[in-house]
Amino acid sequence: MSSTAPSAIPDHCVVDHVFAVPRPPDRPAIVDAATGDTLTYGELADRIDRVAGALQQRGLGTGDVVAIFGLNSGQFAVALYASLRTGATATLVNSLYTEPEVRAQLEHSRACLVFADAACLPRVPAGTPVIGLDVPAGPGGETLRSLAERGHRARAVRIDPAADVALLPYSSGTTGTSKAVMLTHRNLVANMCQNDAFMTDLTDGSRVLASPPFFHIYGTQIVLNLSLRAGALVVTLPRFEFRAFLDAITRYRTDRVYASPPVLVLLAKSPLEGDADLGAVRYLFSGAAPLDEALAGTVAARLGCRIRQGYGMTELGPTSHATPDHRDDLPVGSVGLPAPYTDWRVVDPGTGRDAGPGRTGELWCRGPNVMRGYLRDPEATAATIDADGFLHTGDLVRHDADGVLTVVGRLKELIKYKGHQVPPAELEAVLMQHPGIADAAVAGRPDELAGEIPVAFVVRRPGGDGPTAEAVLDFVAVRVAPHKKVRAVRFVERIPKSGSGKILRRLLPV
Known part of the structure; x- marks a missing residue:
């Protein structure tokens, strides 16, 4: 089955697409809920340009891999977009990783440089070239600020959106150990365009709470990229703490909140402490794991907001299905409708035939958002993407006659x-x-x-x-x-x- 495609996907690189529409330079872009530190759209653009220029002076460019190892912050965003501006690829490192886990990812991705913040610097392997996101790694060490102060400006770089890898997040795919997912600029730009069909109320007046970590494709693409592309305000939480989460919503009057099902459990069952005021929340988005319909209903009633759920995986960049902002008629326990430009099948694992409405099968997806493959792992790539271009998700789903999808389990062992x-x-x-x-x-x-x-x-x-x-x-x-x-x-x-x-x-x- 195929979904409709409203318009052509622009031939953009990620940074050009995110910042395609000029914003007033004094409009706040990213604010740290813990400190109140704010980057305006003008400051964000200037820092990206200056840091990218300094990185180019160091020789960074197409074919290089840069690792970003930090908590959610404006500095994370600057490091990400500046690296992409040079033509380099960014691999995103889980901020909870131990030193051996970080070392394994750096070695496998062949990262030549690491950006790390104060919380993560102690776990950067010794001898690794490192730039501090907020503080230097040691005496005389460089930071984003010191790079920006050099006064260099980014030179234009030729990027092939369809071929050049922008992000290299790590995922376990359908089974086994972690693998590097190659997401091209076109994969990510296409998925941003696909999400336009779902995020119909995301505007330059939106105030978005970014609680999912930016090292996760959910945080990077759905929260950070889409929000900045819309000209919205992104409110970052360095790490999730329920009290800080409530305080951020209250203080910044965030109307769009992104979370995962465990957060909704807290919202359903925990006392909303003290002076917490969640009345500004219009949409609460759940991703990264299936959401129970009863839980969603409880939270929606308690907060007086709309609950929206999406489905995807890192290999899909990440969204393939979601419930649009404007569709209150879809079951809150479903993951909604297929994204534009998507061909999809629900396949009976036993027979290999398509499973009809109401029947359970494995979800297969094909579209411009499907990853290029796993880095240096052709066997795993071939086991995940078939000869017809369908990515076998490993998740078991059911769909109704209108194509509304509900996740019911998974084949994969994650x-x-x-x-x-x-x-x-x-x-x-x-x-x-x-x-x-x-x-x-x-x-x-x-x-x-x-x-x-x-x-x-x-x-x-x-x-x-x-x-x-x-x-x-x-x-x-x-x-x-x-x-x-x-x-x-x-x-x-x-x-x-x-x-x-x-x-x-x-x-x-x-």
Whole structure:
């Protein structure tokens, strides 16, 4: 099935598309809710230009990869857009990553430079060229400010939107360990155009709360790029804390709030403390994990706002389906309608045939937003995008006769902890490093607040007492980012596996 395409996709690079419409230079663009620090549209454009010029003087350009490792801020945005202005590719690093995880991403992406803020600098591997987003990495170190003060201006760069990779976020795809997703300028520009069909009330008068992290494609593309493109005010939260979240909505009267289902659980069940005033919220958008319809209804009634849900994945840049601002007639538990320029199928995994309305199948998508592929991983790319150009999402969905889609489960093995992707294979590799563990598997257990929690199934080595559950939890915790921690341990006699050795997760007693 195909959706309608309202107009041609412009042949733009990302930065030119985001800032295609000039804005009054004194209009606030990004404000830090924690400090009140504000960048106007004029200041943002000037800093991007100056930092890009300084980076070009350092030799940065097309073919280079720059890593951005920081919390949500105006400085993050400057580093991102300045890097893209040079023709370089930006790889986005999870701000919770440990030093070994950061090192692995830098080595795999072949990043030649890292931008990092004060919170993340201690976890940048020693010897890595680094520029501080807010403070220098050491005596005499450079910062965004020192680069801008050099007075260089960016030179024009030839960028091929269809071929040149703009972003290199990491995703676990449908299974397995993390892979680098190559998103071209055209992928991202196309997806911004696709989202125009959904964000019909996003204007230069909108005030957007940016709580999803910018290192996630949801935060970068849906929150940051689309909001600045509209000329809106972006209110950033460095990290999510519920009290700070409520305070930001109250103080800045944000009318569009982006979040994930665990945040909606808090809004539904927590007392709205003190003088919290959420009356300005018109739209609350949920993404990164499926949203329960009853929960959505509770929050909508409590806040007096419209709940909107979208579906996508990093490999789709990210949106393929969403509920438009103006469609109050669609079920709040659905992920809405297909984006323009999208061909989609719902395929029965057992037969390979299209599943009709009301039947469950795997969602396949094809369109200009589909990634170029996984970096240096042709096998994984071929396993995800078929010969006809359809990306197999690994998610199980149902659709009605009008094409309204509802997510009902997934084929893929990823665990979604508070909207973060947690690949079981990665945790299993960590568990197997423990000398007292003979075998291990990890699966997700449903959790009301987190969505899912990772549960480890552990077979102790014969002889000796073996590790306790607490020892297993601690062993994993010091080796992975906080959102990847194992949250529960069950000791079992064996791990169920197929004849080929594949873990049969459906047989684990979660």
